[in-house]
Amino acid sequence: MTDIQWLDAIYPSKEILPDQTKDQSLLLFRLAYDAHVQSCVSFTQELLCLQALPSLKPYTHQQQAVHRVLFTLRGRALLADEVGLGKTIEAGMILKEYLLRHIVKRALILVPASLVLQWTRELHEKFEIEAHAMRNEVTIDTCDIVVASMDTVKKEPYRALVLAKPYDLVIVDEAHKMKNNKTQLWQLINQMQKKHLLLLTATPLQNDRKELYHLFHLLRPGHLGDKRDYLKAHQEGTSTLKAIDTLMIRHRRKESDVIFTKRNIRTMTIELSDKERYFYNEVTTFIREQYEYRRQKKRSILPLITLQREICSSTYAAMITLETMMRDPTLTPTERFALRRLLQIAEQVTVYTKVDTVIDLVQAINDKTILFTEYKATQDFLYHCFTKANIRSVLFRGGFKRGKKDWMKDLFEHQAQVLIATQAAGEGINLQFCNQVINFDLPWNPMRIEQRIGRVHRIGQEREVFIYNLSTAGTIEEHIVSLLEDKIALFERVIGELDVILGPKAFERDVMEAYMQSMTNEELRARLTMLAKRVR
Numbered sequence: 001m002t003d004i005q006w007l008d009a010i011y012p013s014k015e016i017l018p019d020q021t022k023d024q025s026l027l028l029f030r031l032a033y034d035a036h037v038q039s040c041v042s043f044t045q046e047l048l049c050l051q052a053l054p055s056l057k058p059y060t061h062q063q064q065a066v067h068r069v070l071f072t073l074r075g076r077a078l079l080a081d082e083v084g085l086g087k088t089i090e091a092g093m094i095l096k097e098y099l100l101r102h103i104v105k106r107a108l109i110l111v112p113a114s115l116v117l118q119w120t121r122e123l124h125e126k127f128e129i130e131a132h133a134m135r136n137e138v139t140i141d142t143c144d145i146v147v148a149s150m151d152t153v154k155k156e157p158y159r160a161l162v163l164a165k166p167y168d169l170v171i172v173d174e175a176h177k178m179k180n181n182k183t184q185l186w187q188l189i190n191q192m193q194k195k196h197l198l199l200l201t202a203t204p205l206q207n208d209r210k211e212l213y214h215l216f217h218l219l220r221p222g223h224l225g226d227k228r229d230y231l232k233a234h235q236e237g238t239s240t241l242k243a244i245d246t247l248m249i250r251h252r253r254k255e256s257d258v259i260f261t262k263r264n265i266r267t268m269t270i271e272l273s274d275k276e277r278y279f280y281n282e283v284t285t286f287i288r289e290q291y292e293y294r295r296q297k298k299r300s301i302l303p304l305i306t307l308q309r310e311i312c313s314s315t316y317a318a319m320i321t322l323e324t325m326m327r328d329p330t331l332t333p334t335e336r337f338a339l340r341r342l343l344q345i346a347e348q349v350t351v352y353t354k355v356d357t358v359i360d361l362v363q364a365i366n367d368k369t370i371l372f373t374e375y376k377a378t379q380d381f382l383y384h385c386f387t388k389a390n391i392r393s394v395l396f397r398g399g400f401k402r403g404k405k406d407w408m409k410d411l412f413e414h415q416a417q418v419l420i421a422t423q424a425a426g427e428g429i430n431l432q433f434c435n436q437v438i439n440f441d442l443p444w445n446p447m448r449i450e451q452r453i454g455r456v457h458r459i460g461q462e463r464e465v466f467i468y469n470l471s472t473a474g475t476i477e478e479h480i481v482s483l484l485e486d487k488i489a490l491f492e493r494v495i496g497e498l499d500v501i502l503g504p505k506a507f508e509r510d511v512m513e514a515y516m517q518s519m520t521n522e523e524l525r526a527r528l529t530m531l532a533k534r535v536r
Contacts, residue, residue, distance in 0.1 A: 045071055049096040049127070056126060058093060059258055059459075061251040062086055066093045068249060075169065075196030076219045080250040083202040083450050084458030085258065088122060091171050091198055095145075096127045104168035104196070106144050110185075111173040113149040113402035114409075114429055119173070120147045137161055149402055150177065154184040166193040175199035181214050189218055202454070203447045204248065212244070219247050261435075262464045263457060267481055268361070270472050273351045276315065280475060282345055283311045283318065286338055291516045299330070305512050310375055312477035313441040315349045317377035322346070354470060355382065358440060359389050361468060362418055369436040370419045372452050374443055382420050382440070393418035400424075423448060431455045435463040440470055442480055444508035449484065476515055483511070483528045 047066060050056065058066075061081070069077045069090075075098070079087045091109075098104035109131070111119050116133050123131040123145070132139055134148035140161045150172070153162055170192060172178070178186040178199075189197070197219055204212055216224050223246070224230045253260065272280060287304045294301050303325050310317040325331075326339050362369055371393075373379050379395060386393040394408045394416045405424075412419040413433055423443070434456050443449060457465040471481040510531055518524035 047093070047097060048100045049093050052100055053096070053127060056093075058089060059086065059256060061256045061258075062090050062093065065090045065249045065251070066097065069094050069198070070097060073247065075198075076247070078175070078199045078201070078204060078215055078219060078248040080201055080204045080248050082251065082253050083454030084260070085251055085253065085256060086459045087200045087202070088119070088173070089126070089459075091173075091200060092123055092127045092129070094198065095123070095169060095171070096129060098169060098196070099129065106165070106167050107146070107169040107171070108162065108167050108192075109145075109147045109171040109173070110150040110153060110189075111147060112177075112424075113151055114396075114400075114405040114424060115173060116147050116149055116402055117406045118429060123147070134158075140165070150174075150185055154188050159188060162188070163191055163193075167195070169196040169198070170194045171198045171200065173200045175215060176201040176203050176211065178215065178218070179211050181217070186214060186218070202451070204250075216244070216247055223247060258459060260457060261461055263453075264464055264466045265469070266467070267469045267471055268357065269478070270354050270357050270470060272472055272474070273349075273353050275345075275349045275351070276353060277474070279315060279318075279342075279345050279349055280311055280472075283307060283342055284476075286342060288516065290335070305508075308476060308512070308515070309441070309444070310378075312472055312475050313373060313375050314354065314378040314381055315346050315352065316381040317375040319343060319346045320377045352381075352385070354440070354472060355385050358382070358438060358470065359385065359391065361438065362386075362391060363389075365436050365466075367436055368412070368417055368419075368434040369438060370421055370431060370434055370452075370455065371438045371440055372421055372423075373440040374422065375441070376422060378440065379420050379422060386418060386420070391418060392416040393420050396421040396424060398422060398424035423451075429455060430458070430460070432458060432460040432462075435461065435465045436468075437465070438468045438470070442469060442477065442484065444480060444511050446484060479515075479521075479524055479528055480511065482525075483531070 045067070047063065049066075050058075050063075062085075065079060065081070069075060069079075075094075079090055081087050081090070095104065095107060109119055109123075120131050120133045123129040129145055131145040131147050132143040134140060134146050134152070137157060139146055140148075140158065148158070152158055170189065172185075172189060177183070178189065180186065181190070199215055199219065201215075204215060210227070213224055213227055213230050224244070287308050290304055291301060294304065303321065307318060307321045307325075310321055322339055322343050326336065326343075331339070358371065362371070371382065373382065376397060376399075379397060383393055383395055392415065394411045396405060396408045396412075396419055400408065408419070409429065409431075412431075419431075419434075437453060437456060439449070439452065453465070453467060469481055471478050511528070514527035514531060515524060518527055
C-alpha cells in the first residue's frame with residue numbers, strides 16, 4: 001500500500017470536513033499533502049502515463065492529442081481522428097494521466113453496447129485502470145470508473161442515478177450518435193454534472209453542419225456563437241475553422257507516423273439472371289412512377305428509397321419491404337395492384353446470382369471474412385444460404401443485446417469463418433484478426449463505408465487488407481460503385497479527405513434525386529459526375 005492509499009484509507013480527501021474529525025493535525029497534514037501533490041505533479045507537462053506504463057508505445061499524434069487536451073483544452077475536447085488511428089488509446093491515456101495526477105477519481109465512459117466489454121478490457125490491459133462494466137444500479141453507486149451502454153444509461157432508473165452524481169470525467173464514444181439537441185443522449189450529457197468531457201468520433205459531421213454545433217455546445221456552450229449566426233456563416237462561406245480547431249483534434253492518416261498495411265480493392269461485377277433482371281426493371285419502373293406522385297401529394301418517399309436500395313441487395317429484402325408497403329391503408333387500388341404484381345414477380349425468382357457469387361468468393365478466400373450488408377432481411381437470407389453451403393457463419397446486428405454481441409464476436413474469432421454484419425459492426429469494434437472484407441451491398445454514405453473498412457484496416461493490423469465490392473451490372477448499384485471508386489477514389493483517399501460532401505443536404509439524397517431525375521444511363525452518369533466534382 002502506497003502512502004497516498006494509506007492516507008485515503010484513514011482519511012478520504014474531500015469527504016470529511018474539518019469539524020467532522022477530532023484529529024486536526026491529520027487534517028492539516030492531508031491539506032499540506034494535497035497541496036504538495038498539486039504543485040509537484042499536477043502541473044508538470046511531462047506525460048506521467050508513459051512512465052507508469054512502460055509497455056505503452058503511443059504514436060506521436062496520440063501523444064500530441066493527449067498533451068493538447070491536458071494543457072491547452074483543459075479536459076474538454078472532440079477527438080475526431082480518422083478511423084483506425086486510435087482515439088480509444090488517446091482517451092485511455094488522458095484518463096490515466098488524470099488519475100495519476102489525482103485530478104480525476106470518478107469517471108463514466110458511455111459507449112455503444114457492443115463496445116462495453118472491449119473498452120473495459122482495454123482499460124484494464126493497456127492502462128491498468130480498474131474499470132467496471134455497468135451491470136446494474138449498484139455498479140454506478142459503488143464503482144469509480146464505469147463503462148456503460150449509452151442506450152441503457154439514457155433510460156430510467158439509470159438516467160436518474162447518473163444525473164444525481166458528479167463526475168470528474170465523462171467520455172462518450174461514437175459521439176456522432178448525439179446528432180442534435182433533441183436526442184435523449186445529448187440531453188443526458190448536457191444535464192450531467194461533469195468537470196471534464198471527451199467526445200470521440202471519426203465522423204463529427206454526417207449530414208448537417210448543425211450536428212457539429214450541437215457537439216461543441218456540450219463542450220463549451222456559446223463557443224461557436226448563436227446557432228443562426230453559425231449556420232449563416234457557413235451559407236455565406238465565412239470561415240469558422242479557427243473556432244472549430246480550438247476544441248476539435250483531428251489527425252489524418254497521411255499526416256500521422258502510422259504505417260498501415262496495403263489496401264487491395266477488387267470490384268466484382270455480377271450479371272443478374274433473366275428473372276432477377278425483370279424483377280429489378282419492374283420495381284424501378286414502379287419507383288419512378290411513384291416518386292414524383294408521392295412528393296406532390298406530400299407522402300413519404302422513404303419506402304421508395306429503401307426499396308430501390310434493397311432491390312440491389314437481395315430479392316428477399318425487397319419482398320419484405322413490398323409486403324410492408326402493402327399494409328399501408330392509404331394505398332390507392334392502383335398502387336395495391338402494382339405492389340401485388342411485383343410480389344408475384346419476385347416469387348418467380350429462384351436463382352440468387354449475387355448470393356451464389358459471394359458463397360464462391362468466401363470458399364475461395366478460405367479465411368475469416370466480414371460480410372457487410374445494409375439490411376437485416378438480406379443478412380438472415382445470407383445466413384440461411386451459408387448454412388446450406390456448410391460455411392460456418394454468425395450474425396452481428398444492432399438488435400442484439402450486449403452479451404450476444406460479445407458472444408458473436410468471440411464465436412467469429414475462434415470458430416466461425418464469416419461474420420455477417422450490418423452497420424452495427426461498422427462502429428468501434430476491433431477485428432484486426434481478420435483482413436478480408438466483402439461489401440455485399442454498399443451504403444450510399446461514403447463515411448459508413450470507411451467505418452466498415454476501419455474495423456480491420458487500423459492500428460494493429462499486420463497483414464494486407466482485401467476489400468471486395470459486389471456490383472450488379474445495369475443497376476443503380478453499378479453507378480454507385482463507379483461514383484465512389486472511380487470518380488471520388490474513396491478507397492484510396494480514405495474518408496478524411498472528403499469532409500466537403502457534408503453539406504446541408506444528405507449525400508444519399510443527392511444520389512437518389514439524380515437517379516430519379518435521369519431518364520437514361522448517360523444522363524445519370526453526367527449527374528453523378530457533377531456530384532463527384534463537388535466532392536473533389
